[in-house]
Amino acid sequence: EAGVTQFPSHSVIEKGQTVTLRCDPISGHDNLYWYRRVMGKEIKFLLHFVKESKQDESGMPNNRFLAERTGGTYSTLKVQPAELEDSGVYFCASRPTTLNTEAFFGQGTRLTVV
Amino acid sequence: GQSLEQPSEVTAVEGAIVQINCTYQTSGFYGLSWYQQHDGGAPTFLSYNALDGLEETGRFSSFLSRSDSYGYLLLQELQMKDSASYFCAVPSNNAGNMLTFGGGTRLMVKP
Numbered sequence: 001e002a003g004v005t006q007f008p009s010h011s012v013i014e015k016g017q018t019v020t021l022r023c024d025p026i027s028g029h030d031n032l033y034w035y036r037r038v039m040g041k042e043i044k045f046l047l048h049f050v051k052e053s054k055q056d057e058s059g060m061p062n063n064r065f066l067a068e069r070t071g072g073t074y075s076t077l078k079v080q081p082a083e084l085e086d087s088g089v090y091f092c093a094s095r096p097t098t099l100n101t102e103a104f105f106g107q108g109t110r111l112t113v114v
Numbered sequence: 115g116q117s118l119e120q121p122s123e124v125t126a127v128e129g130a131i132v133q134i135n136c137t138y139q140t141s142g143f144y145g146l147s148w149y150q151q152h153d154g155g156a157p158t159f160l161s162y163n164a165l166d167g168l169e170e171t172g173r174f175s176s177f178l179s180r181s182d183s184y185g186y187l188l189l190q191e192l193q194m195k196d197s198a199s200y201f202c203a204v205p206s207n208n209a210g211n212m213l214t215f216g217g218g219t220r221l222m223v224k225p
Contacts, residue, residue, distance in 0.1 A: 003156070004156070031211075033212065033213075035213075035215075040218075041217060042118075042201075042215045042216060042217040042218065043157065043201060043203075043213075043215040043218075044215070045212045045213065045214065048211060048212055055211070056211065056212060059212070091156070091157065093157075100205070100208065100209060101145065101147070101162040101164075102147075102159040102162065103159065103213060104159070105149075105156040105157040105158070106156055107154070107155055107156045108156065
C-alpha cells in the first residue's frame with residue numbers, strides 16, 4: 001500500500017513568488033492534515049480536512065496560505081506571495097476515520113524562500 | 115491551549131538505555147503519542163498511551179502518568195539506526211483530530 005506522498009520534496013523560491021505543495025494521502029483516508037516545522041522547532045498544525053471540507057483551519061498563519069482538497073482526494077497548499085518566514089518543512093498526514101490514535105505522515109516538502 | 119516540553123537533545127552509546135521525557139499542559143487530555151523522525155524522513159508513529167502505565171513494543175516502551183502530566187519514551191539496546199528526532203504529541207480531542215507536538219528530542223547514538 002502506498003503511503004502519504006508529497007510533491008515536491010524540495011522547493012526554493014524567491015520572496016514574492018507563489019508555490020503550490022501537493023499531498024496525496026493514503027487511499028481511503030478521509031482525514032488529511034497539513035503541518036509545518038520551522039527552523040527545527042515543534043511541528044505545528046495548520047489545518048484539517050475531512051473529505052473535501054475544512055474541519056479546522058485554526059493553524060493557518062495568514063491569508064497568504066490557501067489549502068484545497070477538491071473531490072476529497074489529494075490536497076494542495078498554496079503560498080502566495082511567499083515570505084522569508086514561510087521557510088520550513090511542510091508535512092501532510094492522513095488518517096482513516098476508524099483509527100483515532102495514529103496519523104500517517106508524508107516525508108514533507110522542504111520550502112526555502114530566499 | 116496545549117503545550118509539551120521535552121529535552122532538545124540526548125546522547126547515548128550503542129547498547130545503552132535512554133529515556134526521553136515529556137511533560138504536558140492541556141485543557142483536555144486524550145492520550146499521549148510518540149513519533150520518530152529520521153532526518154529528511156516522515157514522522158512515524160511509535161506508540162500511544164491513553165491510560166497510566168507502561169506500554170512495551172519490542173525495544174521501545176512508553177509510559178504515562180496522567181496525575182503528573184508526564185510521560186516518557188524508553189529505548190533499550192540502542193542501535194545506531196535509532197539516531198533520530200523523537201516527538202511527543204497530544205490530540206486535541208478523542209476523535210483523534212489535530213495533534214500538538216513537543217519541540218522534539220534529537221537522539222544521537224554513538225558507537
